[in-house]
Amino acid sequence: MSVQGINVGYTYQPGDKVVMSFWVRNIGNQHSDSYSLDFYAYSSYEYIGIGSSNSFEGLSPGEQDLQGAWCYLPGDIPPGDYSVHGVLNCSNDVDTTNNTGDYSSITVIGPDPQNLQIQSVDTVDGIYQPGDPIIVSVSIQNLGGASIDNYTIDYYVSTDTVITVDDHKIKSLSHASLMMPDEYDSFDTTCQLPADISLGKYYIGIIITYPDGGDSENVAFDSTPIYIGVPADLAIQSVDATNGTYSPCDQIVVQSLIENVGQQTSDNYSIDYYASTDSIITTTDYKIGHTDQSGLSAGEQHNFDTTCQFPLNISMGNYYIGVIVACSNDIDAENDVMYDGGTIRIILPLDSVSGRLKYQDRDGGEYPIRYALVKICDGNTDQLLEETYTDGNGNYSVRVANDGQSVQDIYVNVYTEGVSGAYPDAMSKICSVRDDIFHEIYYLKSDLYPNPQDASVVINMTAHGDSGEFMVYDSIVEGFEKAWEFFVIELSEVCAYWPCEEDMSYYDPCDWGIYIAQEDRGDRDVVMHEYGHYISQTYHFAQGAVGDSAMHIWNADLRRFPEVNRTDEEARNLAFREAWASLFSIATQYGDTGYPYAGDTKYQDMDEGSGEVFEIDLERDRGSRYSPGEFYENMNCCALWDIFDDESVGDIYLDLLSDLSLSMIWTVSRDYRPDDIIDFWKNWFASYEFERQMKYIFRAHNMPFARPEKPVTPAPNSPPVADAGPDQTVDHVHAGGAQVYFDGSGSYDPDGDDLTYEWRNAGHVMSKNVTTIRTMPPGTTTITLAVSDGQEYGYDTVVITVVPTDPNTWITE
Numbered sequence: 001m002s003v004q005g006i007n008v009g010y011t012y013q014p015g016d017k018v019v020m021s022f023w024v025r026n027i028g029n030q031h032s033d034s035y036s037l038d039f040y041a042y043s044s045y046e047y048i049g050i051g052s053s054n055s056f057e058g059l060s061p062g063e064q065d066l067q068g069a070w071c072y073l074p075g076d077i078p079p080g081d082y083s084v085h086g087v088l089n090c091s092n093d094v095d096t097t098n099n100t101g102d103y104s105s106i107t108v109i110g111p112d113p114q115n116l117q118i119q120s121v122d123t124v125d126g127i128y129q130p131g132d133p134i135i136v137s138v139s140i141q142n143l144g145g146a147s148i149d150n151y152t153i154d155y156y157v158s159t160d161t162v163i164t165v166d167d168h169k170i171k172s173l174s175h176a177s178l179m180m181p182d183e184y185d186s187f188d189t190t191c192q193l194p195a196d197i198s199l200g201k202y203y204i205g206i207i208i209t210y211p212d213g214g215d216s217e218n219v220a221f222d223s224t225p226i227y228i229g230v231p232a233d234l235a236i237q238s239v240d241a242t243n244g245t246y247s248p249c250d251q252i253v254v255q256s257l258i259e260n261v262g263q264q265t266s267d268n269y270s271i272d273y274y275a276s277t278d279s280i281i282t283t284t285d286y287k288i289g290h291t292d293q294s295g296l297s298a299g300e301q302h303n304f305d306t307t308c309q310f311p312l313n314i315s316m317g318n319y320y321i322g323v324i325v326a327c328s329n330d331i332d333a334e335n336d337v338m339y340d341g342g343t344i345r346i347i348l349p350l351d352s353v354s355g356r357l358k359y360q361d362r363d364g365g366e367y368p369i370r371y372a373l374v375k376i377c378d379g380n381t382d383q384l385l386e387e388t389y390t391d392g393n394g395n396y397s398v399r400v401a402n403d404g405q406s407v408q409d410i411y412v413n414v415y416t417e418g419v420s421g422a423y424p425d426a427m428s429k430i431c432s433v434r435d436d437i438f439h440e441i442y443y444l445k446s447d448l449y450p451n452p453q454d455a456s457v458v459i460n461m462t463a464h465g466d467s468g469e470f471m472v473y474d475s476i477v478e479g480f481e482k483a484w485e486f487f488v489i490e491l492s493e494v495c496a497y498w499p500c501e502e503d504m505s506y507y508d509p510c511d512w513g514i515y516i517a518q519e520d521r522g523d524r525d526v527v528m529h530e531y532g533h534y535i536s537q538t539y540h541f542a543q544g545a546v547g548d549s550a551m552h553i554w555n556a557d558l559r560r561f562p563e564v565n566r567t568d569e570e571a572r573n574l575a576f577r578e579a580w581a582s583l584f585s586i587a588t589q590y591g592d593t594g595y596p597y598a599g600d601t602k603y604q605d606m607d608e609g610s611g612e613v614f615e616i617d618l619e620r621d622r623g624s625r626y627s628p629g630e631f632y633e634n635m636n637c638c639a640l641w642d643i644f645d646d647e648s649v650g651d652i653y654l655d656l657l658s659d660l661s662l663s664m665i666w667t668v669s670r671d672y673r674p675d676d677i678i679d680f681w682k683n684w685f686a687s688y689e690f691e692r693q694m695k696y697i698f699r700a701h702n703m704p705f706a707r708p709e710k711p712v713t714p715a716p717n718s719p720p721v722a723d724a725g726p727d728q729t730v731d732h733v734h735a736g737g738a739q740v741y742f743d744g745s746g747s748y749d750p751d752g753d754d755l756t757y758e759w760r761n762a763g764h765v766m767s768k769n770v771t772t773i774r775t776m777p778p779g780t781t782t783i784t785l786a787v788s789d790g791q792e793y794g795y796d797t798v799v800i801t802v803v804p805t806d807p808n809t810w811i812t813e
Contacts, residue, residue: 001024001025001026001027001028001032001035001059001088001090001093001098001099002024002025002026002027002088002098002099003022003023003024003037003086003088003098003099003100011106011107011108011109011704011705012073012106012107012108012109012704013073013108013109013110014073014074014075014076014077014108014110015072015073015074015075016072016073017070017071017072017627018050018070018071018072018073018084018106019068019069019070019627019628020039020068020069020070020084020086021066021067021068021069021559021560022037022066022067022068022069022086023064023065023066024056024059024064024065024067024088025059025062025063025064025065026058026059026060026061026062026063026064027062027098028061028094029061030061030092031058031059031060031061031762032058032059032090032092032093033058033090033091033092034055034056034057034058034090034760034786035055035056035058035059035088035089035090035093036052036053036054036055036056036088036089037052037053037069037086037087037088037089038051038052038053038086038087038089039051039052039053039069039071039084039085039086039087040084040085040086040087041073041077041082041083041084041085041106041108042082042083042084042085043080043081043082043083044080047085048074048077048082050071050072050073050074050077050084051069051070051071051072052071053067053069053086054069054788054791054792054793055786055793057758057760057765058090066560066565068557073108077108078108079108079109079110080107080108081105081106081107081108082105082106082107082108083105083106084106085100086100087099087100088100114142114144114146114147114148114210115142115143115144116140116141116142116143116144116148116151116179116208116210116218117140117141117142117143117218117692118138118139118140118206118208118218118219118220118692119139119140119141119184119696120137120138120139120186120220121136121137121138121204121205121206121220121221121222122136122137122138122222123135123136123137123204123222123224123226125224125226126226126227127226127227127228127229127230127231127331128193128226128227128228129193129228129229130193130194130195130196130197130199130228130229131192131193131194131195132192132193133190133191133192133193134170134190134191134192134193134204134226135188135189135190135191136155136171136188136189136190136191136204136206136222137186137187137188138153138186138187138188138189138206139184139185139186140179140184140185140186140208141182141183141184141185142179142180142181142182142183142184143181143182144181146181147178147179147180147181148178148179148210149176149177149178149179150174150175150176150210150211151174151175151179151208151209151210152172152173152174152175152208152209152210153171153172153173153175153189153206153207153208154169154171154172154173154206154207154208154209155169155170155171155172155173155189155191155204155205155206156168156169156170156204156205156206156207157170157193157194157197157202157203157204157205158202158203158204158205158221159200159201159202159203160203161203161205161221161223163203163205163206163207163219163220163221165207167205168193168194168197170191170192170193170194170204171189171190171191171192173189193228197228198228199228199229199263199264200227200228200229200231200264201225201226201227201231201329202225202226202227202228203221203222203223203225203226204221204222204226205219205220205221205222206219206220206221207219220692223658227331229263229264230262230263230264230331231262231263231264231329231330231331232260232262232264232265232266232267232295232296232298232327232329232330232331233260233261233262233330233331233332233335234258234259234260234261234262234266234269234296234325234327234330234335234336235258235259235260235261235332235335235336236256236257236258236323236325236335236336236337236338237257237258237259237301238255238256238257238338239254239255239256239257239321239322239323239338239339239340240254240255240256240340241253241254241255241321241340241342241344242254242344243342243344244344244345245344245345245346245347246310246344246345246346246347247310247346247347247348247349248310248311248312248313248314248346248348248352248397249309249310249311249312250309250310251307251308251309251310252288252307252308252309252310252321252344253305253306253307253308254273254289254305254306254308254321254323254340255303255304255305255306256271256303256304256305256306256323257301257302257303258271258293258296258301258302258303258325259296259299259300259301259302260296260297260298260299260300260301261299261335262298262331263298264298264329265295265296265297265298266295266296266297266327266329266330267295267327267328267329268292268293268294268295268327269292269293269295269296269325269326269327269330270290270291270292270293270325270326270327271290271291271293271306271323271324271325271326272287272289272290272323272324272326273287273288273289273290273306273308273321273322273323274286274287274288274321274322274323274324275288275310275314275319275320275321275344275346276319276320276321276322276339277317277318277319277320278320279320279322279339281320281322281323281324281337281338281339283324284392284393285322286310286311286314286319286391286393287311287424288308288309288310288311288321289306289307289308289309291304291306295327310346311391312388312397312398313354313388313389313390313391313395313396313397313398314346314395314397315346315354315355315356315395315397316346316347316348316354316456316458317345317346318343318344318345318346319343319344319345319346320339320340320343321339321340321344322337322338322339322340323337323338323339324336324337325337348397348456349399349456350452350453350454350455350456351399351400351401351452351453351456352397352398352399352400352452352456352457353376353386353397353398353399353400353410353412353449353452353456353457353458353459354395354396354397354398354456354457354458354459355395355396355412355458355459355460355461356368356393356394356395356396356460357369357372357374357390357394357395357396357414357444357460357461357462358394358460358461358462358463359462359463359465359470359471359474360462360463360464360465361465361471361522361595361596362465362471362521362522362596362606362608363465363596364465365596366462367394367474367595368390368392368393368394368395369390369394369414369463369470369473369474370390370391370392370393370394370474370477371389371390371391371392371418371419371422371423371430371477372389372390372414372415372416372417372418372419372422372473373387373389373414373415373417373418373419374387374388374389374390374396374398374412374413374414374415375387375412375413375415376388376398376400376410376411376412377410377411377412377413378407378409378410379407379408379409379410379411379448379449380407380408380409385400385401385407385410386398386399386400386401389418389419389422390414390422391422392424400451400452407451408450408451409448409449409450409451410448410449410450410451410452410457411445411446411447411448411449411459412445412446412449412459412461413443413444413445413446414443414444414461415432415441415442415443416432416433416434416441416442416443416469416470416472416473417429417431417432417433417441418430418431418432418477418493423480423481423484426484426490427490428480428490428491428492428493429493430476430477430480430491430493430494431473431476431477431480431493431494431495431496432493432495432496433469433470433472433473433476433496433497433498434495434496434497434498435497435498435499436497436498436499436500436501436515439497442469442470442473444461444463444470446459446461465522468498468499468518468521468522469498469521471521471522472496472498472516472521472527473496475524475527475528475531476494476496476514476527476528476531478524478528478589478595479527479528479531479532479584479585479588480531482528482584482588482589483531483535483588485588486588486661486662486663486666487535487662487666487670489535489539491534491535491538492538494512494513494514494531494534495511495512495513495514496513496514496515496516496527497513497514497515497516498515498516498518498521499516499517499518499521500515500516500517502515502517503517503518504517504520505517505520505526505527505529505530506530506550507530507533507534507537507581509533509537509543512534512537514527514530514531514534515530516530519606519607519608519609520605522596522606522608523597523604523605523606524585524589524595524596524597524598525585525586525589525597525598525603525604525605526585526605528584528585528588528589529581529582529584529585529603530581531584531585532580532581532582532583532584532585533577533581535584536577536580536581536669539669539670539673540673541580541669541670541672541673541674541675542573542576542577542580542669542674542675543577543673543675544569544570544572544573544576544577544675544676545569545570545573546566546570546573546574546577547564547565547566547567547570547574548564549564550574551564552574552575552578552633553633554616554633554634555616555626555632555633555634556632556633557571557631557632558570558571558574558575558631558632558633559571559631568631569676571631572630572631572675572676572677572678573675573676574633575630575631575632575633575635575636575676575677576636576674576675576676576677576679576680578633578636578637579633579634579636579637579640579677580637580640580669582603582618582633582637583618583637583640583641583644583665585603586601586602586603586618586641587641587644587645587662588662590644590645590660597613601617601618601619601620601641601645602615602616602617602618603615603616603618616634618637618638618641618645619638619641619645626701626702627702627704628702628703628704629698629701629702629703629704630676630677630678630703630704630705632702635701635702635703636677636701638701639677639697639698639700639701639703640665640680642697642700642701643659643664643665643694643697644658644659644660644662644665645658645660664684664687664688667687668680668683668684668687668688671683671687672686672687677703678705681694681698681703681705681706694706717751717789717791717792718749718750718751719789719792719793719794720747720748720749720750720753720755720787720788720789720792720793720794721747721748721749721750721787721794722744722747722785722786722787722794722795722796723744723745723746723747723748723785723796724742724744724783724784724785724796724797724798725742725743725744725746725798726798727798727799727800727801728740728798728799728800728801729801729803730776730800730801730802730803731802731803731805732778732802732803732804732805732810733805733809733810733811734810734811735810736775736777737775737776737777737778737802738775738776738802739773739774739775739776740773740774740775740776740800741771741772741773742759742767742771742772742773742774742783742785742798743770743771744757744759744770744771744785744787745770745771747785747787747794747796749787749789751789753789753790753791754789754790755787755788755789756768756787756788756790757769757770757785757786757787758785758786758787758788759772759774759783759784759785760783760784760785760786761781761783761784766783776800776802777802778802778804779801779802780799780800780801780802781799781800781802782797782798782799782800783797783798783799783800784796784797785797785798
């Protein structure tokens with residue numbers, strides 16, 4: 001038996017859990033007995049025992065086995081650098097000279113004597129006046145190895161998030177109570193804002209000092225600002241559009257009156273103008289104009305006219321004209337939207353063809369086909385007459401030249417292909433969706449309609465849910481739109497293929513293509529995940545080598561699974577690559593609940609055959625069993641998610657960071673091009689601070705490089721007691737021998753842990769049940785029962801003697 005490779009290597013504190021993996025191979029010519037390893041930390045010619053592995057089943061000649069084990073460093077191990085040795089134990093091993101394998105080095109650091117860390121700071125959000133009281137809630141914890149008997153908290157109000165002693169101090173509070181190691185405390189303090197403080201936006205923060213501050217992080221703030229004095233508040237007082245009847249591309253003058261009803265000067269602001277079929281004005285309506293304006297002082301009004309223009313593809317009907325105001329320091333968004341109470345009418349020229357194009361999802365819900373190519377063709381010759389594109393609501397409109405004689409009937413085709421310039425302010429075609437055999441673009445064709453002569457023609461179409469090409473197309477459009485919205489980037493056209501020849505969806509970095517499986521057509525999370533890979537390749541991050549296979553499992557150690565062995569670097573690269581793609585898919589859709597299985601904290605993939613939904617929750621997927629977290633896709637993704645999200649479930653401390661715009665995560669990814677989560681961690685601090693928050697998040701997801709928070713003292717474990725029952729002597733009753741009943745129900749665990757069972761014959765497992773019936777051969781056979789509580793094994797043997805009898809008496813059937 002030979003130990004051929006062992007992997008581990010991080011910084012630890014005394015009492016920390018050390019997780020390791022190792023290869024063992026039987027290089028002999030006979031089957032080995034079961035084996036185990038003892039582990040030692042070696043430094044300065046001294047060996048310190050740190051634990052033992054479970055017992056593993058023996059190996060056949062030439063067989064090798066990849067196993068894992070964990071143990072705890074002693075609580076009194078001195079700080080320093082160590083190499084860790086594993087010594088293999090096997091009862092029938094012929095050569096013990098190759099039974100030791102060296103780990104990569106580890107470093108043991110001592111616990112901080114005192115380490116008082118701020119866990120949270122929270123104020124009552126709102127608007128205050130100079131001199132007002134304000135309540136500040138603080139949570140702290142002693143994460144060091146020694147008690148703290150006094151400390152001081154100074155409370156500050158700051159114009160930025162960098163809290164220093166030069167800010168306005170609003171309270172100083174001394175605490176003389178004793179805080180023991182690991183003790184946690186939270187309390188509210190009433191502070192008072194200065195009477196002479198200027199009006200504006202402020203952050204509340206604290207600084208903690210105590211006699212031996214160590215290297216603890218003693219500054220923190222509430223990330224949500226307060227306002228002293230009513231901030232700028234732009235309110236739309238009136239909107240007045242010129243009444244009348246209009247056609248596509250006509251201009252309309254809109255008058256707006258804006259007033260700053262707040263107490264502070266506003267920043268510069270912008271106004272977007274919309275035409276809406278109802279009185280609810282949103283950004284999904286037809287945008288008809290835009291203007292930028294200078295800021296307004298408190299009480300100031302601005303009255304102005306703006307010339308807007310209706311889009312070419314606006315549909316016929318009655319419309320409300322409305323405006324939406326955007327200003328960076330506007331406190332109240334509810335008064336930033338208004339519309340003219342009257343309506344205007346849009347009519348279409350007599351030679352126009354218009355309509356709305358939609359598709360159905362798998363459940364029958366209808367959605368617009370957005371920014372897609374539309375062609376108007378001669379119903380007799382199939383000659384192209386005109387082409388246009390749909391807008392964000394699936395509407396199209398185009399004038400068709402007609403001499404009244406040559407063209408009698410027409411039809412409309414809409415394609416799974418974008419059009420350059422269709423998406424507002426962008427030139428990208430976004431995508432095309434093709435079949436995976438002939439690479440042809442899909443289209444939906446209408447019935448024949450009369451060529452418009454004396455009246456305009458309206459042709460509406462809906463792609464039914466039994467197909468999937470427009471589902472895939474719209475999900476990629478959504479990915480493009482989210483990248484534009486969150487990252488302010490315009491991505492080039494990407495080709496998608498549906499249904500692909502494989503039974504699972506994937507992104508091919510060689511041809512930059514997105515391949516969607518048949519059953520993933522309606523799974524927006526899946527399609528946008530693959531689009532996330534397209535983004536990372538375009539911007540050259542998350543591109544590190546992943547070995548010969550990119551197969552991955554959400555909650556598996558990617559060094560060994562699925563059925564592939566990777567180096568540590570390859571496993572980290574793959575975990576981060578997939579985590580980024582999932583984060584893009586779920587985070588950018590978060591809060592958008594208008595599409596099935598979208599908009600929440602979950603990645604969802606529905607099996608169309610069974611109707612079951614594979615579901616993973618980025619908010620809840622945490623657990624000590626995923627360690628080290630850097631090799632797990634779920635731990636990578638959930639750590640990134642907790643940087644993004646500010647509404648953590650079940651752990652208020654993961655609310656300390658909020659990057660809902662994804663601007664910080666995107667900046668680190670784009671500018672530093674990390675290949676794995678360790679690269680991301682290191683480069684984060686080149687651009688941002690939040691060290692305390694980042695450490696907590698990464699430690700919560702078992703990232704060893706973020707250093708464990710505190711020493712862990714393992715609970716003692718009592719090994720289980722195996723009971724294989726009494727020895728048995730039975731008669732030889734048929735040609736195979738005799739049937740023997742084995743009963744291990746007398747086994748137990750002193751700690752009450754659940755047990756697993758293995759009945760072994762010459763090292764081979766013949767059953768994993770508590771009881772079993774087996775045919776035993778003539779003669780004497782010793783059977784071993786091995787029971788495990790998940791940490792240690794207990795063994796017992798039973799001797800079975802099959803006594804020879806007259807063959808004439810044997811049972812023949």
